[in-house]
Amino acid sequence: MDHQATGTGKDRGAIKADEVKVDLIAVVVSVNDSEPCVLTIGQADTLPSGPFALEHRSPQSGLRGWVEQQTGHPLGYIEQLYTFADRDRIGAARQQRVIAISYLALTRKEQAAGSPKCGWQSWYEYFPWEDHRSGTPPVLDVLRPHLIEWADGASDTATRRERRQRAAIAFGFDDRHWNEELTLQRYELVYEAGLVQEAASRRDATPPPLVAGKFMVADHRRIVATAIARLRSKIKYRPVVFELMPPVFTLLQLQRTVEALSGRLINKPNFRRLIEQQELVEKTGETTAETGGRPAQLYRFRHAILDERPVAGTKLPLTRG
């Protein structure tokens, strides 16, 4: 329905300057060999994207087109992430605003060969401090003093304390718990502290004291951080993990996938109990011996669950740490 035609009686016939360009941008995620990956183009520093054009039926379908064209990868599950529209996104040369509607897509790598121009990158390449599966990552010991230095570099006491507290909460300093969902807050801190290359490009010419993680173009890394945070939150209450799994899988494979996404280890018996009691999966009856030890039961996702319960809550043992 025509939004403008909706009767508040405004005359918009003469509108000119309000027009903007809209980009569609995708964070395509898959998990391969227990590594969570994002699909990139260019020098592994760019997310697939393209302008929202009139011939696109919907932004989702436009996005599918761009991603398939740029990477050869068809998309399955898609959800809207966020619409970025701040002034830094204005095209500087012309007086033109550029906004970006970002999406999170979940697939499996095998679904397509992929063109040579694209590739899957572990998202921990861009956010090395996010992987706590083998304990606290070493980068954090490097990052911490820099963050403290940045905090103490503030002019007034209030800002100093506020910065220290933000860092402590986000990174779990001072005996606080690590909260894996704070990915975006952590990236924002590291950015503000000038510890990533992206921050340096707008500031003075002095090189950053530390480049933490791989660089991405424009605000793409921020968008990936948003996607990680969303996904880490969502797997706890919606059965979206199964979009990333092959048709049949063992419970340990499922656990490894969840661990890859959340960046932390899960207690095995508890994980199994939770998955089984929720009736999210069913045995295929087959087993596989490819896992090394005792052959494991193969399971498949019970798609029927989506019709049975309101929004099948996938509870996962990921509440604390």
Next chain:
Amino acid sequence: MDHQATGTGKDRGAIKADEVKVDLIAVVVSVNDSEPCVLTIGQADTLPSGPFALEHRSPQSGLRGWVEQQTGHPLGYIEQLYTFADRDRIGAARQQRVIAISYLALTRKEQAAGSPKCGWQSWYEYFPWEDHRSGTPPVLDVLRPHLIEWADGASDTATRRERRQRAAIAFGFDDRHWNEELTLQRYELVYEAGLVQEAASRRDATPPPLVAGKFMVADHRRIVATAIARLRSKIKYRPVVFELMPPVFTLLQLQRTVEALSGRLINKPNFRRLIEQQELVEKTGETTAETGGRPAQLYRFRHAILDERPVAGTKLPLTRG
């Protein structure tokens, strides 16, 4: 009310087909006397909105401007809701796409007098089936047979069963639990079944069998449904209720506000226990006798909590029913 303020007289001749118009649209919520309200203009059928213009620093600031201009109401808390960009939003006459970035804003009524052109409407005027505070609302008994009739009107058996199941899950038929977060799914069903006026306008000329709830322009009612669902979900894990409360309040007032939003009653002792043990509030030391019975302690929100914990989870006893 002049929306086309900007006109910097650019040369439109070279514009490509990719340019679109962007509208900002606000669902402004407050709770007055235990009634959850949305701010409307026009015949209580339109949400405040306006085009995203170049002089706006950010969409949020643009939104504040439009809402204040159209309703005289300043906005506090704002969060992005969803970006609507499907083809039905295309301006039919011109080959022009219109997308809408919608926002959820939380305020208190008293904060401004408001212009005569606007007003607060209880959101249950638009969604009478959503209020379960006095038990199952009577509308549901009227709605149910119509929904079943619609389901059985499908041509093939598969669709019939699917429609019945969707309705049963969303509305809690067949001894299922009522899930207050499914507001959007319920509206979509009622819309698809042709039971709201909005649906009739695009279909054949036959009048709808039932008009359930107040009409809103275009897809505004759908946007409100999205906002309600988001808010009902969010109050369970973020302390956003306090944006709707006066500076000091009693615990029962707080409970009534949460009940108003969620559309269901809460067990009083359990509510108090949960609120107090989370240290979200502190006593002011004062009491009020305006509540009828024994004077109640007055509390205030502990803003400090936002700095102490990652994302102060406001647990509320609203999990089941």
Next chain:
DNA sequence: GGTCTTATAATCATGTAGACTATAACTGGA
């Protein structure tokens, strides 16, 4: 003074999450 209303404290049963232990079934090498 009695009754109404609301506030506030305390109790009890249930269920779930987290941590831990034990046993089963296979592989590969000595």
Next chain:
DNA sequence: TCCAGTTATAGTCTACATGATTATAAGACC
């Protein structure tokens, strides 16, 4: 053949959160 290593799977125990219920306190109103 036995043993070590690996993984799968079942079961236990404890702490705590949740939901439901009851009891008591303190005011207003008649």
